Ligand SMILES: CC(=O)SCCNC(=O)CCNC(=O)[C@H](O)C(C)(C)COP(=O)(O)OP(=O)(O)OC[C@H]1O[C@@H](n2cnc3c(N)ncnc32)[C@H](O)[C@@H]1OP(=O)(O)O
């Protein structure tokens with residue numbers, strides 16, 4: 001047994017996976033052999049889900065069958081909707097609300113509660129239902145919070161398009177639907193990131209898929225992981241509201257020992273390829289709206305942090321200004337990340353569980369020596 005300590009499990013191989021691979025020095029990301037650029041430009045989120053879950057890109061018939069099956073599963077049970085309503089009215093944090101609602105979905109899932117947790121068909125069907133319902137939960141929560149009624153899902157719209165429709169009660173134009181679909185493709189999987197690992201740890205105890213996804217949502221919520229996209233936009237807004245030079249904000253943050261959200265990465269040593277693509281979308285949306293304010297503020301910060309600190313942007317940096325310019329409320333950026341990443345969570349659970357081994361690392365003990373520690377009964381303490 002090695003006594004090497006790898007804090008944060010940095011660089012530790014915990015499994016084999018055929019799902020995605022990252023070249024952190026070259027800034028490359030591949031899902032099942034396909035580059036992220038090819039998938040982002042050529043495949044829909046539904047195609048990418050199919051690729052991750054079934055191992056190959058679907059042909060037309062396979063895609064139609066898969067996408068329409070998923071579209072019929074978008075409605076959520078009235079009881080779940082009532083809980084979403086209660087949480088919206090209590091002004092719950094959107095990620096906490098999503099975590100609670102997804103956990104509750106298990107009570108209404110048609111697969112038997114005692115289904116074999118290693119059964120691939122059961123897990124993929126459950127995963128498909130969870131993935132189909134998450135957008136309905138997020139959109140309903142957001143609308144109820146604003147005093148609006150939820151909008152029922154439509155089966156004739158794609159996954160990305162239907163979400164924007166449910167959010168705004170308006171079918172999005174092709175540009176918005178395409179940008180959003182591309183963002184979902186870009187966020188779908190990313191190796192053994194923290195939330196995926198969390199899902200795997202839960203599944204490795206032979207718990208159920210709803211528990212694994214619920215755990216993963218809780219993990220994605222943190223500001224060092226998915227929560228960073230919201231923080232990025234809050235930073236940009238704070239700078240803009242104060243009519244501040246963005247570099248002053250960044251310098252102060254660094255001087256005070258704070259991290260700049262959207263920068264740095266455990267695996268990438270260069271710019272995240274997803275940030276490159278989302279940066280282009282952010283720029284295009286700015287051009288279409290006649291103002292490059294958010295894009296230029298972002299590139300100014302990017303250049304400074306690269307020159308001064310060698311820090312490059314990650315996916316969360318440019319998704320922020322992209323979503324903002326699409327009119328999406330800032331505090332649902334992380335739920336939107338979950339709405340996409342659920343595909344990766346399900347894929348990794350299904351892959352890992354096929355040859356399951358309980359995940360259970362250990363710690364180097366630094367507590368008191370039992371030789372020097374004498375138990376004293378409560379009455380004598
Ligand atoms: C989808 C995603 O999850 S992408 C990541 C989203 N998270 C963020 O954007 C939050 C900001 N970034 C960070 O906190 C980190 O870069 C992480 C958590 C993503 C990666 O962390 P780690 O791999 O543990 O890197 P680590 O913390 O060792 O950082 C290495 C050095 O870079 C510095 N650094 C890393 N990121 C940043 C940052 N965003 N701002 C300022 N300094 C940073 C660290 O202070 C550290 O410097 P030091 O060696 O002088 O102490």
Ligand SMILES: O=C([O-])CC(=O)C(=O)O
Nearest residue numbers: 190192193194266314315
């Ligand atoms: O891989 C990571 O550690 C974080 C990340 O970029 C992601 O999950 O998309």
